[in-house]
Amino acid sequence: MKEYNYKEIEQKWQQTWDENGTFYASDDKSKPKFYPLIEFPYPSGKGLHVGHPRPYTALDIVARKRRFEGYNVLYPIGWDAFGLPTENYAIKNKIHPAVVTERNIARFKSQLKSLGISFDWSREVNTTDPSYYKWTQWIFLKLFEKGLAYKKEFPINWCTDCKVGLANEEVVNGKCERCGGEVVKKKKNQWMLKITEYAEKLIKDLDLVDYIDRVKIQQKNWIGRSEGMEIDFKINGEDEALKVFTTRPDTLFGVTYMVIAPEHPLINKLKDKITNIDEIEEYREMANKKSDFERTELVKEKTGVEIKGIKAINPANGKEIPVWISDYVLMTYGTGAIMAVPGHDTRDWEFAKKFGLPIIEVVSGGNVEEEAYTDTGDGVIVNSDFINGMRVKEAKEKISDWLEEKGIGKRKVNYKLRDWVFSRQRYWGEPIPLIYCEKCGWVPVPEEELPVELPDVESYEPTETGESPLANITEWVETTCPKCGGKGRRETDTMPQWAGSSWYFLRYTDPHNDNELASKEALEYWMPVDWYNGGMEHTTLHLLYSRFWHKFLYDLGIVNTPEPYQKRTSHGMILGENNEKMSKSRGNVVNPDDIIEEFGADTLRMYEMFIGDFEKSVPWSQNGVKGCKRFLDRVWRLQSIIVDGDKYSKELESSMHKTIKKVSEDYEQMKFNTAISALMSLTNEFYDLGKVNKAEMKAFLILLNPVSPHITEELWQILDLGGMLNEQTWPQWDEEKTVDAVIEVPIQINGKVRGKVTVPAEASKEEIKAKALEDESISKYVEGKNIIKEIHVPGKIFNIVVK
Numbered sequence: 154m155k156e157y158n159y160k161e162i163e164q165k166w167q168q169t170w171d172e173n174g175t176f177y178a179s180d181d182k183s184k185p186k187f188y189p190l191i192e193f194p195y196p197s198g199k200g201l202h203v204g205h206p207r208p209y210t211a212l213d214i215v216a217r218k219r220r221f222e223g224y225n226v227l228y229p230i231g232w233d234a235f236g237l238p239t240e241n242y243a244i245k246n247k248i249h250p251a252v253v254t255e256r257n258i259a260r261f262k263s264q265l266k267s268l269g270i271s272f273d274w275s276r277e278v279n280t281t282d283p284s285y286y287k288w289t290q291w292i293f294l295k296l297f298e299k300g301l302a303y304k305k306e307f308p309i310n311w312c313t314d315c316k317v318g319l320a321n322e323e324v325v326n327g328k329c330e331r332c333g334g335e336v337v338k339k340k341k342n343q344w345m346l347k348i349t350e351y352a353e354k355l356i357k358d359l360d361l362v363d364y365i366d367r368v369k370i371q372q373k374n375w376i377g378r379s380e381g382m383e384i385d386f387k388i389n390g391e392d393e394a395l396k397v398f399t400t401r402p403d404t405l406f407g408v409t410y411m412v413i414a415p416e417h418p419l420i421n422k423l424k425d426k427i428t429n430i431d432e433i434e435e436y437r438e439m440a441n442k443k444s445d446f447e448r449t450e451l452v453k454e455k456t457g458v459e460i461k462g463i464k465a466i467n468p469a470n471g472k473e474i475p476v477w478i479s480d481y482v483l484m485t486y487g488t489g490a491i492m493a494v495p496g497h498d499t500r501d502w503e504f505a506k507k508f509g510l511p512i513i514e515v516v517s518g519g520n521v522e523e524e525a526y527t528d529t530g531d532g533v534i535v536n537s538d539f540i541n542g543m544r545v546k547e548a549k550e551k552i553s554d555w556l557e558e559k560g561i562g563k564r565k566v567n568y569k570l571r572d573w574v575f576s577r578q579r580y581w582g583e584p585i586p587l588i589y590c591e592k593c594g595w596v597p598v599p600e601e602e603l604p605v606e607l608p609d610v611e612s613y614e615p616t617e618t619g620e621s622p623l624a625n626i627t628e629w630v631e632t633t634c635p636k637c638g639g640k641g642r643r644e645t646d647t648m649p650q651w652a653g654s655s656w657y658f659l660r661y662t663d664p665h666n667d668n669e670l671a672s673k674e675a676l677e678y679w680m681p682v683d684w685y686n687g688g689m690e691h692t693t694l695h696l697l698y699s700r701f702w703h704k705f706l707y708d709l710g711i712v713n714t715p716e717p718y719q720k721r722t723s724h725g726m727i728l729g730e731n732n733e734k735m736s737k738s739r740g741n742v743v744n745p746d747d748i749i750e751e752f753g754a755d756t757l758r759m760y761e762m763f764i765g766d767f768e769k770s771v772p773w774s775q776n777g778v779k780g781c782k783r784f785l786d787r788v789w790r791l792q793s794i795i796v797d798g799d800k801y802s803k804e805l806e807s808s809m810h811k812t813i814k815k816v817s818e819d820y821e822q823m824k825f826n827t828a829i830s831a832l833m834s835l836t837n838e839f840y841d842l843g844k845v846n847k848a849e850m851k852a853f854l855i856l857l858n859p860v861s862p863h864i865t866e867e868l869w870q871i872l873d874l875g876g877m878l879n880e881q882t883w884p885q886w887d888e889e890k891t892v893d894a895v896i897e898v899p900i901q902i903n904g905k906v907r908g909k910v911t912v913p914a915e916a917s918k919e920e921i922k923a924k925a926l927e928d929e930s931i932s933k934y935v936e937g938k939n940i941i942k943e944i945h946v947p948g949k950i951f952n953i954v955v956k
């Protein structure tokens with residue numbers, strides 16, 4: 154027997170699969186299809202991380218299993234290659250980001266290939282390739298055409314270090330998510346995408362898909378649907394009404410003051426009436442410096458200023474109430490103004506206590522002098538005229554009807570979801586394909602002129618004014634208006650990194666198409682993605698954005714399914730040995746290349762699947778890696794005990810069926826660790842018995858192949874089991890043979906039948922007796938007596954004689 158030379162074996166099979174195009178998805182559309190998807194990597198300069206192979210191997214297992222089951226499988230891979238780290242590296246080292254990207258991709262690709270994942274490399278996509286981003290731009294133009302892309306002056310989050318506008322989600326605790334730099338507000342004209350138009354569908358259609366619960370919950374929370382009312386409060390002596398959004402119209406009689414956001418337009422409108430305008434302006438300036446996050450932090454001390462010279466009127470009881478300005482009310486939610494009910498809202502309560510504003514109890518059950526009573530379950534409405542005595546739910550309906558009848562209020566659904574800030578003032582992104590003309594306004598670049606390619610520039614740094622470096626290239630910026638032929642200027646903002654990943658799964662179905670983003674036939678056959686696995690860090694935004702684009706394309710009739718992904722699962726992270734996140738600074742980074750070099754890709758793959766529950770984060774263990782290598786060594790040596798046989802042997806028949814069932818089901822449920830355990834136990838049985846026949850070996854190798862594809866393919870060849878392993882079919886199990894045979898034994902006490910026990914056919918006398926005495930209806934005849942004799946007629950009867 155040759156030694157287990159994993160290096161030679163892995164290289165050999167990777168080359169063979171490549172040359173044969175073994176894992177290319179076929180265009181044979183008569184077969185059922187299976188489309189698994191992993192989140193395509195960002196080719197960073199750091200190379201592959203040991204976290205990458207975990208999800209890739211997981212879906213590789215499912216992909217390989219499906220091929221054995223007769224499916225036409227599309228398991229694609231590509232590069233999400235626009236983005237800041239590459240751009241920052243390019244700036245620092247004065248290398249074109251395209252060159253950096255190419256280098257990084259080459260490295261990632263060779264690393265990924267050395268893992269032996271069954272990707273269809275013929276369909277590789279790269280978001281920075283003009284033939285790809287042509288279609289990203291095309292989709293943007295469709296959004297623009299349908300009025301879903303618009304420009305708006307928007308106080309954006311501005312990172313003072315990256316000099317770039319950030320989306321809310323890129324600001325973490327008031328700091329830039331990427332560089333940790335300080336984030337301030339800056340007014341800027343931005344391209345926005347109207348994702349809010351799809352808010353309702355993005356929630357409702359979650360019913361159509363099979364996502365793990367926590368992912369659905371994240372999607373819903375981010376969209377943040379909230380049912381309530383918009384109510385108009387008259388401003389004394391003005392035509393102007395102040396509109397608020399509330400989810401608790403039942404507390405209307407408890408409103409003792411109002412609060413507007415610092416940015417609220419009412420201030421400018423009533424400037425002349427406001428007697429303390431300087432104080433107000435000063436407060437506004439201070440608030441402008443804070444992030445939304447800081448402003449809404451609960452623990453923070455409330456601040457605010459009363460707007461003197463104006464009063465509002467509570468429409469329920471006609472009472473005059475003061476209007477305040479405070480930064481705990483956000484301009485970006487609801488109407489930017491609230492009716493304050495300090496008795497029943499915690500923030501309002503804190504504010505009222507601090508500024509000595511009155512607190513009225515309108516729902517009984519708490520003690521509003523001590524704290525806000527926010528419970529909506531048990532209390533009864535009090536101090537509220539015609540809704541007194543009702544429960545919250547009923548009162549809400551009643552007062553909502555009343556307000557609507559009077560034309561003072563309107564039922565309204567609000568969403569936390571904001572429109573998507575789609576502009577970046579950076580170089581390394583897709584140019585936004587629009588031209589500004591003094592006469593015609595924003596004009597799309599004609600379709601036949603797409604893609605608008607990134608021009609070469611000298612320096613990739615954003616300009617001091619915060620414009621993208623593209624703004625400095627006059628000969629690129631200055632162009633003619635496609636509509637009137639007059640002077641035009643190109644948009645110099647580029648798209649965010651989210652753009653390219655919002656539709657890449659569509660391109661994989663037909664990646665070389667020059668005429669369409671993908672052909673109708675390809676989309677119809679391959680979509681939706683059957684199974685999408687990715688990290689929990691992407692289950693909010695990437696998922697939401699790509700679902701939005703997909704729904705938009707669905708409405709245009711370009712794709713044929715309302716949802717892009719039928720199923721979504723998520724994996725846990727791989728941590729350092731000491732349970733901390735792997736990072737350079739901690740010095741605990743494991744490089745997959747080193748593991749492949751020392752133990753082989755088959756071992757690395759197995760280890761990453763064996764390491765623990767797939768959904769949980771787990772620490773790396775070098776000993777665990779060694780354990781997997783030892784197991785594969787044992788698998789290799791099975792050659793020495795192989796015997797002929799084209800059926801499972803009597804001794805192993807039941808174990809074979811049980812293992813096939815267990816492994817098949819576990820792979821589907823992503824319980825890879827227990828599937829591998831079952832294969833380890835079966836191997837032990839082979840060795841205990843001193844032999845494994847060819848029929849058993851065939852089934853065993855196919856079951857193990859998805860986890861460790863090279864060694865299994867090699868053993869198949871060495872043992873001459875017929876053809877290539879990857880051409881076989883998945884082994885079947887016989888349900889009957891997976892259950893142990895059981896028998897019923899009647900139990901007699903002193904010759905009288907007192908009951909029956911069910912035991913395995915091969916159960917011993919002791920086992921039957923123990924089981925019988927567990928049964929109260931039998932044991933009561935034995936209690937307090939001595940057993941003097943036991944008579945066992947195997948398969949027939951068990952008699953206990955007592956005295």
Ligand code: ANZ
Nearest residue numbers: 379398399400401404481482483486487489494497498
């Ligand atoms: C009166 C009231 C009484 C409220 C009460 C709550 C409890 P969700 O569920 O998140 O939609 N609100 C409305 N707009 C706001 C803004 N721009 N900034 C800060 N707070 C705002 O929350 C809706 C509630 O949040 C609204 O209902 C409003 O306070 C507040 F016992 O109105 B409520």
Ligand code: ZN
Nearest residue numbers: 590593634637
């Ligand atoms: Zn024009």
